[in-house]
Amino acid sequence: MNQDARNADVVVVQARLPLADPHDCTDAADELSLYEALYDTLVRRDGKGYAPRLAVSWAVSDDARTWTFRLREGVAFHDGTPCDAGAVRLSLERMAREDKGYTLGAPAVWRQYLGDARVEAPDAGTLVIRLGAPMADLLDVLVQGYVVAPSALPAYDAGDTRRPCGTGPYRLVEVSDDHASMARVPGHFAGEPANARIRFVREPDRSKRLAMVRDGAARVATNLDVAASADLAEHGATRVVSLAPVAIIYLLNAARGPLADARVRRALALALDRDALIAEVVPGAARPLHGFVSPLHFGAGDAPARERDPQAARALLAEAGFAGGLTLGLDCPTRLPDEAERLTAALGRQLASIGVSLDVHLHPDREAYAHMVRRKEIRDLCVFDSSPMSTYRVLVEKLDARVRGSWWQGYRNAEVEALIDRGRVTVDADARSALYAGAYALLQDDPAWLCLYNPLKATGISGDHPDFALPVDTVLDVARLPPLRRGTEWSPGRAQ
Incomplete structure (x- = not known):
């Protein structure tokens, strides 16, 4: 790329640049921001509903x-080939392969939903998906069903993920370990983005990302410290604070040990002071989580969590045979969430008030930790984050004892499972939402997890943009950025 072109780029700085296989399931915002620029899906999320795309x-x-989809006419991939029903079918069938959908220990995520489906293309403009089992929430999966040009699939299968070809509003121009430059696609069907060139830059250090947007080395910086970024207006930039749908939780081992007893699980929940945990661990950077999904989720209930009641908690423990207290083994990673150790220490102090102590075991290898959780080898509880935006996926993959998904830890509740079954076949969105709200209430009374908080995410954008907001999943969509004038040229050594 020549110097003039590089100087024309709008620099977006984020912690990672994982340009990987778009058919592997991920909820990582840094990865999805790249895919949202390069690819399109059949539908896209719009609040708690969906809007047309392809x-x-x-x-x-x-x-x-x-499910029958009528496709948009005249859409072409970046290589000029048509994006028709046959091409979409190839991507969906590839998503459903056994070797796909593997992130942090969860194998074949999409296969469990699409593996027994027949995907048909009766004509170029029509796609039909015939599922082996009912799934009224199929759009939850298809919102991440990135459609890749057939010409690019052999490279992906060979492990080369640096030659993406989609129909997205941007096409890839240049990529390295530290940056990915993209150019606007003229005449994109969703409207041309305001900025002609985007340059994603990797900077793992959060404070350096903040410095880059402050001094003009970047026009956009994601995942900033909420408190530290509060002065961005003084630097001619806008701070956008968004509630993230990710749930910071402790998975509870309901298969064996003390937490197999619902009374002990309820006792732990009644000992929680979520506001105090937030104030101590992530001050001002989270909101209390009152159920198993965030308030941004489809079908989330609106009842507050049960009020803290140490006396009732101790009575439940005594009823369960632990009047003298008990010690629980706790597994804790050292990152993801990055505050896990501080959080565990603060939780330990709260649980001590009801006679519960924690035997903490730290795990520095986050991927190995995820595999341990998937194999259901946790002690009594473990720190985790629950990130799917799909309420249905959370229920099926994490809470249904009949499925025993990757993150299920022995929880059983026949009433919740009956609501899941009704949700599978309820195509009316309002009726299905009410069913999931019922599951939300049941899980407050019979908790599978300790639900703590949803983090806040801060994004910095150069200039004054009071109306700009991130989508509900808090993934930056660069095609929706307002016009941003060029800032200071970025170089790998800047803001070190």
């Missing part, structure tokens, strides 16, 4: 088994 309309059968 599909202009869709219909589902009464039994929630057959």
